[in-house]
Amino acid sequence: MxxxxxxxxxxxxxxxxxxxxxxxxxxxxxxxxxxxxxxxxxxxxxxxxxxxxxxxxxxxxxxxxxxxxxxxxxxxVESLDTDPPHPLIAAAIAQQAGQCGYCLPGILMAAKALLDRNKHPGRAEIIAALDGNLCRCGTHTRIIRAIEQAAGTMAEAGE
Ligand code: FES
Ligand code: FES
The missing domain is CATH 3.10.20.30 (Beta-grasp domain)
Structure with missing residues (x-):
């Protein structure tokens, strides 16, 4: 090669x-x-x-x-480490979206790609966007809640 x-x-x-x-x-x-x-x-x-x-x-x-x-x-995922933190990070912490956290960097980036192209995703769209991301700890419900929260924060901020 x-x-x-x-x-x-x-x-x-x-x-x-x-x-x-x-x-x-x-x-x-x-x-x-x-x-x-x-x-x-x-x-x-x-x-x-x-x-x-x-x-x-x-x-x-x-x-x-x-x-x-x-x-x-x-x-x-390092791009989300801003001051203040990107709304996805703040929401993941608030919703305790991770257990071991191993899946989260990938999930947060899949979520960011979704929110960058669709500021108001419905639950079905969030689930579809995460279709390729596994979470072995089974925190999917909290992860989805976190993405919904981040979308709401970004909408309020006019982002
Ligand atoms: S490490 Fe790349 S999809 Fe699993
Ligand atoms: S929080 Fe452990 S794999 Fe998702």
Whole structure:
């Protein structure tokens, strides 16, 4: 496999990673860029733990070769760590949406992609948006409540 340099935008900042062109984006984020918030679950595009947003769309990063990310814009869960925290973070804490929390980075990014394109999602739309994200602790109900709360907060703030 060829070695390559790939430049892409991560959380608003241009970054370049070097190495094999087939390295998954997840590994580049965690190991090359030190962004450890995105989780490795199944490594097979089946659990959603590694979900990030690429050009506005929620994607799994464990099966996405870095060569496919060149020139794209990627958002990871670290982008929600703002001051004050993104409404999704505040709502997840308020609703105690996580038990072990392993699934949450991926779920929060799937939820952010939803709220970025639909400011007033219904419960069915939230459930559909999370279809690819597993939570083994079974906190789905609290997660959905948190996303509803975040949507309400963002609507009140006119975001
Ligand atoms: S680790 Fe990527 S979908 Fe499971
Ligand atoms: S809170 Fe444990 S997997 Fe979701």
């Amino acid at each position: 060829t070695e390559t340099n790939v430049t892409f935008c991560v959380n608003g900042e241009d970054r370049t990673v070097s190495g094999r062109s087939d390295i998954p984006l997840l590994y580049a984020l965690r190991e090359e860029l030190g962004l450890k918030g995105t989780r490795f679950g199944c490594g097979d595009a089946a659990c959603g733990a590694c979900t990030v947003i690429m050009d506005g769309r929620a994607v799994t990063s464990c099966d996405l070769p870095i060569s496919a990310v060149a020139g794209k814009s990627v958002e990871t």
